[in-house]
Amino acid sequence: MSTPHINAKKGDIAETILLPGDPLRAKFIAETYLEDVVRFNEVRNMFGYTGTYKGKKISVMGTGMGVPSIGIYSYELIHEFGVKNLIRIGSCGAYNKDLELYDIILGMGASTNSNFANQYNLPGTFSAIASWDLLYKAKKVAEEKKIDVKVGNILTSDVFYNDTPNVYEKWEKMGILAVEMEAYALYCNAVAAGVNALTILTVSDSLVKKMETTATEREKSFTQMMEIALELA
Numbered sequence: 001m002s003t004p005h006i007n008a009k010k011g012d013i014a015e016t017i018l019l020p021g022d023p024l025r026a027k028f029i030a031e032t033y034l035e036d037v038v039r040f041n042e043v044r045n046m047f048g049y050t051g052t053y054k055g056k057k058i059s060v061m062g063t064g065m066g067v068p069s070i071g072i073y074s075y076e077l078i079h080e081f082g083v084k085n086l087i088r089i090g091s092c093g094a095y096n097k098d099l100e101l102y103d104i105i106l107g108m109g110a111s112t113n114s115n116f117a118n119q120y121n122l123p124g125t126f127s128a129i130a131s132w133d134l135l136y137k138a139k140k141v142a143e144e145k146k147i148d149v150k151v152g153n154i155l156t157s158d159v160f161y162n163d164t165p166n167v168y169e170k171w172e173k174m175g176i177l178a179v180e181m182e183a184y185a186l187y188c189n190a191v192a193a194g195v196n197a198l199t200i201l202t203v204s205d206s207l208v209k210k211m212e213t214t215a216t217e218r219e220k221s222f223t224q225m226m227e228i229a230l231e232l233a
């Protein structure tokens with residue numbers, strides 16, 4: 001049951017999958033946390049792995065950057081491979097002044113400047129929200145692990161390098177905690193198919209404080225977010 005983008009058979013991919021944007025973050029998670037790992041995808045170097053974590057089957061795969069990319073992968077995972085729980089684990093830029101590097105956010109909802117939801121021909125604006133079950137579980141896991149998490153609205157942006165200076169201040173005024181580039185599409189695809197999705201983010205940089213982590217840190221050091229997500233299988 002291969003697709004143009006995923007060279008795997010149904011059954012090769014677990015019902016629960018972690019989805020970092022970076023395929024090398026997927027490789028790191030598979031190598032660091034999973035047992036009995038099999039790589040099920042390498043098309044376009046978008047590595048995907050299935051293994052077990054504490055005895056439970058779980059997969060992890062990169063999604064690439066941006067709404068179109070995660071739109072493709074999440075749609076195929078849901079509709080061709082029967083995936084039921086899709087947990088994005090991404091980096092984000094803080095809009096809120098109280099957020100520090102490495103803080104963790106659970107994306108209860110995603111706002112956007114993307115037109116992804118136009119395809120549904122809705123007579124209004126669609127609010128994309130996380131699965132309550134996954135959100136609730138992730139919050140409980142974080143509490144058990146004594147990891148502080150912020151829960152709230154995030155922005156899924158089509159633009160990384162924005163030509164309009166300080167546009168983040170308008171979103172911050174509306175309670176947006178941080179910006180990333182995929183959650184809105186993931187939530188749309190999940191809810192339209194009746195499956196579950198959640199986005200967990202680690203603050204990789206702050207637009208307010210003008211601080212940032214390195215590429216290697218983004219690949220390998222956001223382990224608290226990974227460890228929360230792994231418990232959701």
Ligand SMILES: O=P(O)(O)O[C@H]1O[C@H](CO)[C@@H](O)[C@H]1O
Nearest residue numbers: 020021022065090091180181
């Ligand atoms: O770290 P990932 O998961 O890729 O997430 C964020 O990082 C990328 C931009 O650097 C975008 O994909 C954004 O959503």
Ligand SMILES: O=c1cc[nH]c(=O)[nH]1
Nearest residue numbers: 091092093179180181
């Ligand atoms: O989309 C993103 C991700 C991380 N940091 C940002 O500033 N934007």
